[in-house]
Amino acid sequence: MSVVLVTGASRGIGRAIVERFAGEGATVVACARGREGLDALQAALPAVDCRACDMRDAAAVDALARDVLARHGAVDLLVNNAGAFRPGGIASEDDDALLDMLQANLFGAYRLTRRLLPGMIERRSGMVLNVCSTASIAAYPNGGSYSIAKHALYGFSRNLREEMKPHGVRVVALLPGATLTASWDGVPLPPERMMPAEDVAAMAWTAWTMSARTVVEDIVMRPQLGDIGESDFAGSPA
Template sequence: MKNAIITGATKGMGRAITIALVKQGINVGICARNAKELAAFEAELLEMAPGIRVAATVADVSDRHQLKKFAEFTEKKLGFIGIIVNNVGMYKHVPILEDDENSMEKQLGTNLFPAYELYRFFGKRLVSAGEGHIFNVCSVAALNPVMEAGVYSVTKYALLGLNNVMRLEMQPHGIKVTAIIPGSTLTDSWKGMDVNKNDMVLPEDVASAIITIYNMSKGANVDQIIIKPAGGQL
């Protein structure tokens, strides 16, 4: 069986992606800061697919030490991790000049550094095995900055840049790297706003794209995929 590690797995896109992987018969390593939510999701996954294994641990992935412990725990429990989904992220709707002074540090710690650290942790293992797939969940804000979410746009632009470097480094070794670039997606980022889900990308759409890409032939890699609402961005 294949093994995957997913950050930000209990909510939104991460939750949908984790469920989709489990339905493919893939073991998963997941974490969350909330122990109760994590335990409930683990139980849900095991009930959904009794044959799979789940490595669940409480961790804040913006903390390098906790992130490393999560990676080590997942690898120890599941074995070789061939699928990495860097999904965790935070969105803040505020222009840079009106933002808090620690906003850049906080959003880099959530939107960029976990992907960087997991790449550093698992990268050489993937190279040694000569197989694997890394998915980095970016944002259309990385392509077209959102003025009202300045720091978020910068950090997602950085994540897309990291994705492109990963892909170039991994290409000679047969490891695939894909940037998932969703537009307006119905997640907690829209909490409290009056939106129509039929006008938005759903987390399940993103999960479906990842599964389709993962199941492509060995010789095919999707460098990046943009998924936007059919009627345009909200």
């Protein structure tokens, strides 16, 4: 049975991926920071191995990798999903915004991947799936440090894919547009304007089930009506 490790897994896209893979019979390890969210996940899916870890904390990431390998022996699929969004433009955001966004969206993914790659390389199999964003390939006025960090995560994915080709390890970049999760709490938009997280999870599952001879390199998904932009807020309360 495959072992799948999903970061940022107690809500939203990460949780939808956990539900999908657990439902398909995989052994799933899920991490997040908050105990409450993990307890709710554990109650809903008792077979999932739920672990507290802040992906911004290097020592915690090392401990997660060590403990998961000790308990499960191997990780076949790593889903680097944990991330955070902080709105702002480059000219107006705080000086610490870039480091904050890189820590939340890149550094932990980079570190955890490096801890798990040796086993994948040794077995000549495995997959790393990075949850990037359409902000990884689009420039927009209020992209700010979030968009910079997501571009970096996409660059990490592309470089790792090239490096892993001779080792049989596949690297997938998943680039969702607006997806209905708590990230959008308080934003006055109808749910129909966003994709369901289950659709994003379905694409992750499809990429995973391809033969080892195939890698789905980039998965770009958008709401059917397109990216959310200024016109969506015309008429909204200021």
